[in-house]
Amino acid sequence: MKVAVVKETAPGERRVALVPETVARLHGAGLDVLIESGAGAGAWFTDASYAESGATIVSRDDLVSQADVILTVTKPDDALLAALRSGQALIGMLNPLADPTLAAGLAARGVTAISLDGLPRTLPKAQSMDALTSQANVAGYKAVLVAASAFGRFFPLLITAAGTARPAKVLVLGTGVAGLQAIGTARRLGAVVSAYDVRPQTKAEVESLGGTFIELTSVGPAAGEGGYARALTEEERQAQQAELTGHIARHDVVITTAQVPGRRPPLLLTDDALKEMAAGSVVVDMGSGPLGGNVAGSVPGETIVTENGVTVIGAGNLPATVPAAASAAYARNISTLLLHMVADGALAIDPADDIQAGVVITHDGTVIHPATAALLADHSAGGTSQ
Ligand code: NAD
Secondary structure: OEEEEOOOOOOOOOOOOOOHHHHHHHHHOOOEEEEEOOOOHHHOOOHHHHHHOOOEEEOHHHHHHHOOEEEEEEOOOHHHHHHOOOOOEEEEEOOOOOOHHHHHHHHHOOOEEEEHHHOOOOOHHHHHHOHHHHHHHHHHHHHHHHHHHHOOOOOOOEEEOOEEEOOOEEEEEOOOHHHHHHHHHHHHOOOEEEEEOOOHHHHHHHHHOOOEEOOOOOOOOOEOOOOOEOOOOHHHHHHHHHHHHHHHHOOOEEEEOOOOOOOOOOOOEOHHHHHHOOOOOEEEEOOOEOOEOOEOOOOOOOEEEOOOOOEEEEOOOHHHHOHHHHHHHHHHHHHHHHHHHEEOOEEOOOOOOOOHHHHEEEEOOEEOOHHHHHHHHHHHOOOOOO
16 A cells, blocks of 8 residues: 655645654554655655655655555645545545535545544544644744744743743633643743643642643533533623633743634634733634634734734744644654554444544545535525634
8 A cells, every 4th residue: 555745835834744763663563654755854854764764755746646645734736636536545634614515525536535633632542643733732832932922021930130020821721632731841941831721630640740720700611522622602602702801911932822613713802901911912713713712803814913012923833833843743643543553454444433434524526424424405495614
């Protein structure tokens, strides 16, 4: 079986689906690995290093014509999608729930689409395949560095002959994978860190990292299914925003990471909250995306300075800005998933397998992933999922 890695083409995307170390692992398991020339360049992995690990370096055209399985980080470009043929498999972070028509198109052409976003994350055996977690870890780390670099003062307490600088006060909103990594990173830089989440069960994790957990009196616990949060009611949302505003105003740096599956990210920092912050404060919105973000007015990948001097950074694709580490982790995730699905040297699709049930989106001309199929049905009936 030939497994191929394409060069990512999305703007700013510097990650690559396999690194040389994982090429050697797949090669050792009896798979042939093809790498598109230059695929690893954005993360400093050369064609020569892939070749030394047992890969064959090929052009995009040769790759598409020879590959049985194509590995990507994110959704491939339209030209690649159009070139895929029946019987080929595509594995990546395809995010089918954001655009179910992609799945419909791939099914129609007989392509087997497999997306790491759908992995059942709480299964212990799936943890080494969990790309959402590995990339959120990278993003949480980088968000703190971005904030520190935009902040005009120090993060740690510094006592020098020229005076004493107090430590920065950092607030992390949303304490899932990215939030916890942000807390740990800000603590390592010496900041005083507080954090809040609607799932109070994260309190112990926050405290174990040296953060102080903030409990709101106006909003109760809001845990949803599968370890995620549920969407708040309008009344809860307004109470949360109002009570958070007082806490936000007492911090120098706020990093927001809140997400609710299948919904637009909750708005946690309103215009009023931004107006209450001191000049020179920094906000990094990791929830920022096409549907909006956790912070009023934030734009993905852009930095805005409010009239009262608060820098609001829409985080954009942070893992792509730490490309070597993010690629190494992603490569371990995707290669472990691939090897889980290979039997006798070929891809063995089995929707009854608990991991495959979450990740296989299309097979044999059909969209078999239940949530994607339901969304498509809703889509063709003219409904909306948000
Ligand atoms: P996520 O990206 O969906 O959300 C980030 C955080 O935002 C969550 O902690 C959520 O509770 C919080 N949030 C949502 N709405 C909010 C609001 N209005 N106000 C404040 N906070 C809000 O979450 P994630 O990082 O992907 O993790 C989700 C869950 O999956 C967590 O319970 C995590 O521990 C769990 N998980 C488990 C495993 C495993 O068992 N191996 C692996 C990864 C993640």
